[in-house]
Amino acid sequence: MKKLAIIGGGAAGVFAALVAKSLDPSLHVTVYERTRHLLSKVKISGGGRCNVTHSCFDPKKLVQNYPRGEKELLGPFHKFQPTDMIQWLEERGVDLKTEEDGRMFPTTDNSQTIIDCFLNEADRLGVTFSLGKKIDSIGGDDQGFILGDERADIILLATGGHPDGHKLAAALGHTIIPPVPSLFTFNVPSSPLLDLSGISLENVEGSIEGFPLKLRGPLLLTHWGFSGPMILKLSAFAARFLHDCQYQAKIVINWLTLDLITQKNNHPKKFLSSVIPLPKNLLKRLLEIWEFDDQPLSSFKNDRLKKLSHHLSHDTYLMEGKTTYKQEFVTSGGISLKEVDLRRMESRLVPNLFFAGEVLNIDGVTGGFNFQNAWTSAYLAAQALTNSL
Ligand SMILES: Cc1cc2nc3c(=O)[nH]c(=O)nc-3n(C[C@H](O)[C@H](O)[C@H](O)COP(=O)(O)OP(=O)(O)OC[C@H]3O[C@@H](n4cnc5c(N)ncnc54)[C@H](O)[C@@H]3O)c2cc1C
Incomplete structure (x- = not known):
């Protein structure tokens, strides 16, 4: 059985786990999260309502909301964009509503709705969570990756703006654009x-x-x-x-x-x-x-x-x-996009190393665009890594 290790139990990491496991049920998927809580930013996002995405469905217009990543996200948004996320949630019983300014929230106005949906889905699919587990090194040999005392065939790095993920990626040869606050x-x-x-x-x-x-x-x-x-x-x-x-x-x-x-x-x-x-x-x-x-x-x-x-x-x-801005703040900076194949969200330097979410040098303006980047990159990474097995 092939093993996928996802580092980071935030929006990108958990969504990637769900997509990967549903595309390849035989894959063993473990999400490692340094804290004791999954999806903690989803919980507090949008003032507790979770601004899941934005009602902007033209990829050319959508990318204009990303100061970092505008050019690079055009291709990915042609493959997975807000309509796809809306549909994914709808198929699992979560309806979204659109506010006047285009921001989209669950009709319950409660971020817990998104968390419950993801965790029920994870349970149904058989995703494994390892909570309170901080990954601080990624090694490897000809059999694959080594994370402390565990092994994996594929790694997805989804550590958000946390410095840990930047250190892990830098140790594997990636260039990190120094993070600075945005929004x-x-x-x-x-x-x-x-x-x-x-x-x-x-x-x-x-x-x-x-x-x-x-x-x-x-x-x-x-x-x-x-x-x-x-x-x-x-x-x-x-x-x-x-x-x-x-x-x-x-x-x-x-x-x-x-x-x-x-x-x-x-x-x-x-x-x-x-x-x-x-x-x-x-x-x-x-x-x-x-x-x-x-x-x-x-x-x-x-x-x-x-x-x-x-x-x-x-x-x-x-x-x-x-x-x-307490409703939503993000970091600008992260893994240089030049070293990532954005069609697959895979490292150009280390085969079988994938990335999703804010760990990349991509960030959006306020309005649901940052989560949309997490959903899109997670989806593409999950699709590519299951295809390559
Ligand atoms: C207060 C607030 C409100 C927001 N509201 C919105 C909103 O309404 N709409 C929107 O689009 N965006 C919003 N954002 C931005 C959005 O939350 C982020 O862009 C999004 O969460 C990024 O997802 P991610 O999975 O890449 O990173 P994160 O959600 O940050 O998840 C990364 C996870 O990795 C874990 N981790 C880090 N290092 C390690 C390690 N070494 N080992 C194991 N685990 C590790 C972290 O603990 C964390 O749980 C908000 C941000 C904040 C701070």
Whole structure:
């Protein structure tokens, strides 16, 4: 009987075990987990609701949500994408629902539903779990791999962002892209907007001076600075840039683009507050900061209005630190993708060594994309390794 050793009992490791065992019931599958708990991140994910995936079914659009892995995930998503995961869960009695922003959760709003589904399936298929078992070396001889006092023919490394997995892969010759945090909110202690915390805007553009990307989306004012989907996305794409500048950077907010001179020509009697569509309190504060009274447009000279238009589209704040986003945070970095055959999720350096999940240098923005990477890579690895036996 061939033996598959899966290192890591998280989303990728457990899902890979289920797929491998169902594709080849004769395979002996053991999941080694260093803690006493399986799927612990699934449990706390999405605020306890588990944002399983995202309702984005076009692989070309889907990959745009991965700051690391965009190019490399296109092929894998053609083979296993959100529809496949939705169907896999449906076939096992778990229905998902889609929220307005595209995030998908179990209809129970409870991550335990996913855990119960996986563990029942593992029980039915006969997957073995070895809990409290930390793997700290992978050896080998001509008969296969050696993990402490146990042997395996095939290994799947699914240790997530944990340094253990990076050490194990590095010891086998793999290059590790140094991990840095992704998905965080921006601290702006000098912001004059801190007491306006709670105001959210649907469609604001944000960028970081020196980083070539502008992103549009919802922005949330917080008592420590800026948050909301647009900021989290910006933090993910600029994760390494911001790390390198120690989270000290100029953030440029484009509240809106408005030609106030044209507005003046068309509606000279209108007040600033009636032509600038921003939340009342926010606009009042911004006008105070920029020293504009809320007067009819006709009372302003054109160069003043030009200046105000510029302020509205180029409002600069000093980021001084970051705050972890507790609903979902991931590490950017991991095993270099150049050394992995992403069609099979197999090492190009060590035959029969496979990878899945966050251990790879792949990470997504918030919204269910990180789990989707875990499901897809786990599925492809399980399929490839059972085919190769
Ligand atoms: C608070 C929080 C909420 C999140 N919410 C969401 C969400 O709603 N949607 C989403 O898409 N993503 C979410 N994420 C991200 C998502 O959880 C991860 O991307 C995903 O869990 C990665 O799966 P993985 O199996 O690769 O790694 P993990 O889930 O981290 O699992 C790795 C496992 O390997 C084990 N391990 C490590 N080293 C060893 C060793 N030497 N021997 C044995 N075992 C070892 C670890 O203990 C761990 O159990 C969230 C993350 C956090 C932190």
